[in-house]
Amino acid sequence: MTRNLFARTRTRALSVAAAAVLAASLTACNGSSSSDASSERDAEVVNSAPAADGSIDELNWGVPFGEPPSVDPAAGGDSSANLIKANVCEPLLRLNDDYTISPALAESWEYSDDNLTLTFTIRQDVKFSDGTPMTVEDVRYSLARNLEPELASTWASSVYGNVKSVTAEGDDKVVVNFTAPDSLFVKAMSITAGLVSEKAYVEKAGTSYGTASGGLMCTGPYAIASWQSGSGMTLTANPHYWDEKFTPHAKTVNLKFITEASSLVQGLESGSLDGSYDVPPGSIASLRKTGSVYQGPSPQMLQIYPSAGAMDDVKLRQAVNLLIDRTAVAEQIYHGTAEPMYTFTPKLLWGDGADTLQAALDKLDKPEKVDLDEAKKLIESMDNPPTELTMAIIAGHEQMRLTSALLQESLKKVGIALTIKPIQPAENVAYFTDPAARKGVDLIMNTGWSAVPDYLFYARRVVVPEGRFNLLGYENPTVTDLVEKSAQTFDEPERAETFAEAEATFTPEVPLMPVANPREVSFVREGLGGLTTSFAYVYHPSLATIGATK
Structure with missing residues (x-):
């Protein structure tokens, strides 16, 4: 359906001059005028693509917001950093593609009657990508790390502001005590604020943890094999991964850091990239010629x-x-x-x-x-x-x-x-x-x-x-x-x-x-599928489910 916004009269709306500015800009960047720009308003909005049914050796994936300075779970970051964290590390709870929450590294959780104590029961069958078993001390340390003033965690006030203490009890319990009830905290354990790292590795890496020189050590479906500063990152499947639902379909994922929309579209159209999230909406029509474009809630x-x-x-x-x-x-x-x-x-x-x-x-x-x-x-x-x-x-x-x-x-x-x-x-x-x-x-x-x-x-x-x-x-x-x-x-x-x-x-x-x-707009080339199409991809093992389709 073709829609020309500027063919309609709107009281106090866009000026003729502004319309001309926009029309010229759209023509320059998309190769088409505003009058023939295809509207996607009525497109189906889905949480995920049809499931993949086969494995692949390699996936080349665009990262359109460029190289993150750090992927430390405590550091801030945009979609680039979060995509990496979500596929290398895991939180206590899983944010699903439909924005519901389910167990992950924590099997269950329970608040006290006064909502001042939250107890997590931790899984016992999880290993870090180096083969080391995850313990409740790793979990306690990862959460409590956000309380350290010298770390200046991005979550210190927004998520952990009401946290009084984080303690480990026995072999399978981590207890969070609050100074005041906080209804948001448990939901925050489904994002990067709840990611778990290996304590010994973090302490050894020190301030380099999460950087190109320090890397990450987590429990996710992938591990960082190499980080090529300025160009990209290579992830390899974690041989110790525990969750069958997110067992990686691709043995290797090559992430390409990109900062220009035109470069991203060119890579997707040429086939040098197999797919990407955050695809420019103006490229949807051309990309449909070489693969599948999805729109998801965001x-x-x-x-x-x-x-x-x-x-x-x-x-x-x-x-x-x-x-x-x-x-x-x-x-x-x-x-x-x-x-x-x-x-x-x-x-x-x-x-x-x-x-x-x-x-x-x-x-x-x-x-x-x-x-x-x-x-x-x-x-x-x-x-x-x-x-x-x-x-x-x-x-x-x-x-x-x-x-x-x-x-x-x-x-x-x-x-x-x-x-x-x-x-x-x-x-x-x-x-x-x-x-x-x-x-x-x-x-x-x-x-x-x-x-x-x-x-x-x-x-x-x-x-x-x-x-x-x-x-x-x-x-x-x-x-x-x-x-x-x-x-x-x-x-x-x-x-x-x-x-x-x-x-x-x-x-x-x-x-x-x-x-x-x-909406979240994503693309995969012909022959691939299985990707999460909602914006949950930034906190969810979204690369692990991408694989071959018949």
């Missing part, structure tokens, strides 16, 4: 983070928020593979709170169309409105480039010049951890997601003062109290209602500007 968000400085003024944040054409982004830039977003709680994560959170979303005042008039009024009412702003985007990310061009055009119409600053993927993490790295930058466009499979987790990292993604320094005591109350509540209806109250307060204050919720 909690990803294209979003704009305001940074402290000029964006401290809520009127400016509200004005910029009104100038984002979310419909154009979802339908045209993402070719129908995304939904407009007005709050940063993706529907995939709503779970049992879906009815409450949908009702709350319906009540929000959503900027469904660009409103130049209201944006002008807000800016004119400011004491000292800026005449220029700077926004960082990831170099080589076409959706960010095109979306920033649209916003640039709209801001120009209200008297603000937007400078767009491309940054390399390797610089991206620093922009969220080091204020000096983002000096002189007012806005940061990025694709993010809720690491923990729950609607509360990401919001907590943005709207609570110490949140990692609170680059603005946003603080509202009422919001903080409601969010923390929700986190300590285990009854889902009450929990969702409390969060909805917080959301109604912080959304108008624009601590973050959600733009779109893209």
Whole structure:
């Protein structure tokens, strides 16, 4: 189905000039005009591809966000780092392709009546890839490591902030004690925050653990055989792997670090790459000629983070928020593979709170169309409105480039010049951890997601003062109290209602500007299948299930 967004008339919508900018950009990067860009809005959305039924010697896989600086489970990272961690290491619990949670290294878990103690029963038949049996001490050490101040774990406050202690009991129990109830913690044990490493190996590697020189030692279906800095990484099947469901189909996986969308598409079309996650939506039609393209559910968000400085003024944040054409982004830039977003709680994560959170979303005042008039009024009412702003985007990310061009055009119409600053993927993490790295930058466009499979987790990292993604320094005591109350509540209806109250307060204050919720788009060449197609691939042994199909 061909859809031309710009053939329709929309009140206060995309300007003619902005439409021309976007149409020209799409033609340049895709070889087709916006009028014949194929929409994928009605494509089937699935959690996994048909299962593989045969093994292969080698799999060549694209890693489109480049080389990670570290794959230490305690370190932050984007999709590149998490893909590697998810296939080399394992957490206590498994995040399945449908975003449910099941046992993994922990066979079971139980909270105490007061929700201040959580006990995990640990599997006894697991070995690390070097053949060493995994013990409860390895598990205890791996979790407790996140509490060490000198390590500065990315999970220290967001996941382990309420953890008082982690202890081992007997041969099969690990006990976590909390200072306050935390309904998110057990879900966090299904992601990298719950990964288990071999204690002796980590202690010997020291600060090099997780780097090209130190490697990893875990229990996953693969092990790192070599790391070629600047180009790629080779994984080999773990001969000691325990879970038959994820026994590797490929004996060797060659990961290729890629930072340009065009290079990724070229590799997939030529056959030098067998597949990849995070495929550019504009390449779907051409890639279907050589293999299978899948769309899966995802909690990803294209979003704009305001940074402290000029964006401290809520009127400016509200004005910029009104100038984002979310419909154009979802339908045209993402070719129908995304939904407009007005709050940063993706529907995939709503779970049992879906009815409450949908009702709350319906009540929000959503900027469904660009409103130049209201944006002008807000800016004119400011004491000292800026005449220029700077926004960082990831170099080589076409959706960010095109979306920033649209916003640039709209801001120009209200008297603000937007400078767009491309940054390399390797610089991206620093922009969220080091204020000096983002000096002189007012806005940061990025694709993010809720690491923990729950609607509360990401919001907590943005709207609570110490949140990692609170680059603005946003603080509202009422919001903080409601969010923390929700986190300590285990009854889902009450929990969702409390969060909805917080959301109604912080959304108008624009601590973050959600733009779109893209689906996960993946590709495998003809003759291969079995891949996880939902975004669970970043925390799930997704490479192990890829193999030959008849």
